[in-house]
Amino acid sequence: MSAGTFLVAPDQGTIASPGLWSITVAALVLLLVVDVILTRRPHEVRMREAxxxxxxxxxxxxxxxxxLWGAFGTGVAVEFFTGYVVEKSLSVDNLFVFMLLLSAFTVPHELTQRVLLYGIIGALVLRAVFIALGAAALQSGTWVFLLFGAVLIVTAVKVLKGDDQEVDVASMRSVRLLRRLVPVxxxxxxxxxxxxxxGRLAITPLAVATVAVFATDIVFAVDSVPAVYGVTEDPFLVFATNAFALLGLRALYFVLRDALARLRHLNYxxxxxxxxxxxxxxLHWAHGLWEWVPETPTLASLGVIVAVLLTVTLTSLYAGRRAASAPEGGDDVGRARPLEHDPVDP
Structure with a gap:
């Protein structure tokens, strides 16, 4: 069964032919193989390499x-790029959680990139499954847009409250179950x-850390796939934006490792x-029922998204400078905070 057959629901509109699907998936697999080869020897990643x-x-x-611009026109290219920007911005928050997990498991620096690579591969598989489910759900009616919209609005409230920023590894069900079933x-x-x-098989802390990353990938997939479906209904573009955003996460982690803690307004x-x-x-769902309800153009969405990202980056830098110049014990507001639990004892 081809990748295109698996990911596209019947009658779901897509720009991609089976050949384009095959080429895209083959290129993705090739890049992952290259990543595996590059990380085969444990080493600490330097800034220049990252x-x-x-x-x-x-x-x-x-x-x-x-x-895409040359082959399918401006509209398709703008949809892809907007979806990519959305996914990339969400992936930065994913990196913040990965940073907490790696710290909680006290993963050695030279093994960090392999854990991240496992997490990226798992995320790609999960996104493919969720994209296929989303494409199939869209066939059942426009009410799915209302459902996706509600999920994203609820998620926005949770992110604003910071409910998803604390990582307590010891309470993760997947980790507890794994340690109960297999010696570590x-x-x-x-x-x-x-x-x-x-004389018996046992797993290493690296396996436990990898399972924890996979578990968080499920949560990220629930948020990110509906977000991209809000930009484009084409399953191929949804898959492509997710793939391109996830591929560079391993290198981006090492570039932003120190800067992540300074993005104190990223959650906003x-x-x-x-x-x-x-x-x-x-609005898209409502427009299908009442034509007088306006829809948001994709290009306008892209402009707002870029403006929001630039704004929170600048305000985070400004808040960081104020905190640095404030008396000791002053401004402690923001995302940057130490782990509130001890590193896990495998």
């Missing part, structure tokens, strides 16, 4: 957008996930973006 790969993974979607070694064993100890920006797309979906 910047080079980040630039590479930023050039790829721009080149793909140029191809007391230390890391390089890239190995499973080892044999005293993400909440605004999710709410905006949620309202856009609700």
């Amino acid at each position: 910047l080079a790969w980040s630039v590479f993974y930023l050039v790829l979607p721009v080149a793909f957008c140029a191809y 070694t007391g230390d890391y064993r390089g890239f190995r996930l499973v080892v044999r100890e005293q 920006g993400l909440a605004a973006i999710l709410a905006l797309i949620g309202v856009k979906l609700v």
Whole structure:
């Protein structure tokens, strides 16, 4: 069964032919294989290496957008680029949670990129499943747009309140279940996930950390897939935006590792973006019933999203400077905060 057959529901409109699906998925697999080869030897990633790969993974979607522009026109290219910007902005928040997880599991720096790579592969698989489900759901009626819009608006409120920013590894059901079923070694064993100890199989803390990252990927997929469906109804474009946004996460993590804690207003920006797309979906649903209800043009959405991201970045930098110049014990407002639980003892 081809990737196109799996991801596109019957009669769901898409620009992609089976050939384009095959080429895209093959290129994605090739890039992941290259990532696996590059991370086969444990080493701490330096800024120069991370910047080079980040630039590479930023050039790829721009080149793909140029191809879409030439092959399918301005509208398709704008939909793809808007969806990519949405996914990339949401992925920065994902990186913040990954940072907390890696710290909680005290993952050695030289193993960090392999955990991130496992997380990206798991996220891609989950996104493919959710995109397929979303495409099938859209066939059942326009009420799905109302459902997606409600999900995004509720998620925006949760992000604004900070409900999803605390990570308590010990309380994660997947981690508790895994440690109950399988013995866990007391230390890391390089890239190995499973080892044999005293005649029985045991998993390493690296495997437990990987499962924790997979568990958070499920939550991220629930938020991000409806967000991109708010920009475009084409399953191929939804898949492409998710793939391009996720591919560069490993390198971007090392570039933003120190800067992430300084983006203290990022949650406000993400909440605004999710709410905006949620309202856009609700208006789209209402427009199908009452033609007088206005719809939000994709280009206008892109402009607002970029403006929101620039605004929260500038206000975060300003707040950081104020906090740095304030007396000790002063401004402690924002996203940057230490873990409130001890590192997990595997």
